[in-house]
Amino acid sequence: MDKLSDFASLQSTITSALVSTTRSASQLANEDLPFHRSLDTALSASLDRQNARLLGLAERLLGTATAHTETVRPAPRLRDIDAVEGNWRAVVDVVDSLLERADTALDEFTGAVKRLSPGARDTQTPERVPAARPSRIAASLRSRDIEKPQLSFKHVPTNDEGGEFVPLLQSRPHALVPGAESAGGHPYQAEIEQYRYPASVYTYAEPIPYHPFENTTATYVDTEESMYEMLEELKQAKVLAVDLEHHDQRSYIGIVSLMQISTRDKDWIVDTLKPWRRELQCLNEVFANPNIVKVLHGAFMDVMWLQRDLGLYLVGLFDTHYAARAMGYPGGSYAYLLKRFADVDAQKQYQLADWRIRPLPQELLDYARSDTHYLLYIFDNMRNELITKSNLEKPDHEGDKIWDVLTKSSETALQQYTHPVYDTELGQGSMGWYKLLYRTPALLTKEQFSVFRAVHRWRDGVAREQDDSVHYIMPNHQIFSIAKALPTTKAELLGIAQPASQTVRLRADELASVIFNAREAGGDGPEMLELLSKVEPQFPRKPAAKEVPPSHSVAASLPQAESPAVDGGEATVTSSLPLRSTTSTFWGSAFGSSVHQDRSASTISTVSLTVPLPPLTADVFADPAEVTATPVKASEPSSPIPTPASAEDQEVEDDVFVLKQMGKKRKRTEPLDGMAAQSDEVAIPDDETEQMREKAERKKAKKEAKRAAKAAGSNGTVGAEDVEADEQPFDYASAPSVLNPPRESKEEMKARRKKEVNPYAKSMDAPKGMPRTQKERAGRSMTYKS
Structure with a gap:
């Protein structure tokens, strides 16, 4: 009770002094001091002395207020009026910090907020929660501030x-x-x-x-x-x-x-x-x-x-x-x-x-x-x-x-408790920053990464000192927000860390200093990905691609540890890729990679399925009657063996080539190990095969007859003239000009137009819609008739 009375008298004294000072400053501001300076030199000198004394007093107060706190800047220096205007923002920050500290101290003194120390315990026994609705009771039980x-x-x-x-x-x-x-x-x-x-x-x-x-x-x-x-x-x-x-x-x-x-x-x-x-x-x-x-x-x-x-x-x-x-x-x-x-x-x-x-x-x-x-x-x-x-x-x-x-x-x-150890360098442990950063898709610059680690370390240190949880001091999302924004002042920091906890508000100057120092040191610090790679074994990522020697097959460039080993009809593939199964419940052994590989005959021959599939030959697609009547005959090889030809035929064949034959599609006729389904083609039935063979023979017979007729006529003179006529060069001089074509006569123009086809000639021959049977007349409606 004595403390409260002493505080009331002290508060009254301070309030009266502040009111008197504020009134005096307001009266001086209303006076025209420059005019009075011009009339009296003694008054001018006195004002200069008082001005210097007040500036010095204000500078000393600012220095005392910032002596035990860490701020981004040192205490502002107030040498003259211009210095006040230039450092006005810093002065406001110091005043705000003083007011917040005073407000917190008053709350603790008056009992609005209980002091977190044994010496300031409340001797009164808390009352039981009165009867009310369960939801309101639960809310009150969560929001009560209790001494530790x-x-x-x-x-x-x-x-x-x-x-x-x-x-x-x-x-x-x-x-x-x-x-x-x-x-x-x-x-x-x-x-x-x-x-x-x-x-x-x-x-x-x-x-x-x-x-x-x-x-x-x-x-x-x-x-x-x-x-x-x-x-x-x-x-x-x-x-x-x-x-x-x-x-x-x-x-x-x-x-x-x-x-x-x-x-x-x-x-x-x-x-x-x-x-x-x-x-x-x-x-x-x-x-x-x-x-x-x-x-x-x-x-x-x-x-x-x-x-x-x-x-x-x-x-x-x-x-x-x-x-x-x-x-x-x-x-x-x-x-x-x-x-x-x-x-x-x-x-x-x-x-x-x-x-x-x-x-x-x-x-x-x-x-x-x-x-x-x-x-x-x-x-x-x-x-x-x-x-x-x-x-x-x-x-x-x-x-x-x-x-x-x-x-x-x-x-x-058998589980055993372990102390939460904080790893400053690599952020390991249950309270470290590595897991938080690894699970969040964020790529930070050097400065942002340095601020992120510094703020995270500051939060952990404050939580240990105050014996509070790290989330009570500052939630995780605010650390990312501060690291990305890189605030430079206390006001910016409190604007980003919203809603700010009581600890952040009281220690905002300290946190702002930590951010400033971390940002300055971040330029020479490590890259984010560089530091994360040091703890790669704990959280494996996709291995980097290695240089592969040139090879004729795509499968040779894929990362495989061992080739498939066949044992008892089942292939076992050992792959170096993590989190990959080597067997399948339905298909048996799996390939070493999901990428399409070069399935050559040697590779496919080693594959065996747990559930065997029948060979997809022509028997599957043909009618049963045809299959039983005529067996499937193997087709010709894809690259036929050349037959010897005469010198004359060889000369003609060297000069003439057909593009269609050069781009002819090859057909695979023999299935590989009964796995014809691996190809997009199947064997051709007998009827189509015989028709194609007969057509090819007729075409070959016509070509041979034509070639024999040319060789027999006029002892070969006709063939020579034809060859010479075909080989005459093109006459560019007598050819008509494309840019300046010759003018056509009227008869030639009419004849050319008759041959041309006009696609729009019959566009107007479409049927027309029905005309309107009713016409609107002024003052009357045709819908209703009286």
Whole structure:
């Protein structure tokens, strides 16, 4: 109360001083100072001295305001009036920063925003959420600003751990080999690998019904005494249902906020945000007990969270998510299983609630308890169904569905937590920038790439320092926006990073300085693709094309590791390309590449299909009667053997050639290894073959008769004259001119026109439409008659 009164008096004093100064400045601005300067030299000198003093005071204030902040530019220098106008933008930026810092400080002081430190805790107990609609309650549970509970832990997280994760165990109950509690690795690896599930998991039994939810309540565990009381009751159980509630928004690595445990008869809600939370590792007496089956749903992340925060390990895990996968259910979520077996609708509006709220509202308590209250009954039904649909007689657990579920559950229990390590150079790790950049289709320049890495590294460092998630500091899309825009001032930065988080607004000067320095260093930095290629083995890309020696076939230029090897009628092709299958269920062995290769006779002969196809010969297309009556005769070879000719014939053949014969299409007559379907041609039936042969013989006989007649006439003189007449050169001088043709007479023109055909002569001979039978007349309508 005294602090508030002192602040009120201080605020009143500052306000009155500001009001007085503002009024004095306004009155001076209304006066005509240049006119008074011209009348009194003493006044002019006094004004100059006051002007210099005010400029110096303003410069000192700007320097003090920017002393503990990083800005793009140094503090503006105000030597004269011109300097004020030239640096006015920088002055406004400094004033805006001061006002934002003052506004934040006032909010923290007055309690509008709680200070994130143990020294400023609110001693008042928060009230329970009043009764309202579920949607409004869920919204209020998500939007509440809560003091960080991790600041009160005995082991406050520092977020700077590196190397291998060291288990938090102080002892290892139910261990096969005692000792080695603080050693690296999984403390219960041997116990999980050698574990054999009890016979009850393989025994069909009637499901044990759950107690009515409305008639039972959960025991809230928030003290060490109640924790040990719960442990004694859990030791008597044969099967447990476990679930966790996790918060990862205001914590860098996340924090387990609540644990639910249920037996056949009782439910417990364990508060895991207490300063003594690591004492909960005493539950390993139950969690590592091989005689007790632990049932969880989707336990992959729960296993690592238990190791990281509480030092708990699961031996004998049964994951109902894998059971749903093995049974082929249309849904695998817990909400689906809850509706399928218990006919209960899950309250999905509380999934995103802030589980750090204390005390927990009744709505959150009921939602948390429902996650384990029905789980054991669901486990009984799924176990019976797995046993019914499993074949336990086949060797090597081939048809044993329940064995598959237990194997997957054991593999999940063997998962081990690792520290999130940030690789500045290559961006590797779960928190690195490489995966984000690799999965986003963006090509950045050197400067943009440098800014992208710098902003990403700044976000990770601030998140570790404040113990907040990186997405709470800045979402991923804003990093890309800043890298592409390359802002130069704080105002541009805040305009791009919208909506800006409170951290970005308070540390905008620091971030602007990081961007400025990264942009300056980006000119000499690495290229984006050059740096990404250094981590290529982790994310393989398409290999670059290599130089191939010249070859006569296309197949020789394709990347193949080995040639097909035929064994037992099936070809096995080994290809060097990743993610490519070498066999096909229908076609058998596949080619080494999808590109069309040169299918020569030697290549096709080595191909054998798993499903053989009949040879596509003429028998397939001809009628059955024709096939049985006349067998198919092989056609002539595509390149006939030349027959010897006389000297005269040889001379004539050398001088005369026919283009049609030169471009004659060749026909493949003999199928290759019964694979005539590989060609576009098939054998010709007998009738067409005989007709073509007879036509060719008649043509050859005519040519020989003509040649003999020319040789016999006038002892060869006629043939010589004809040859000489054909060989006379063209007379260009007597030929008519094309550019200046001779004029035609009227008779010649009429004769030429008679021979020409006019395509438009009969265009007007088309039938005409019917004339209008009715004509419009003024003042009357022909449609209606009176």
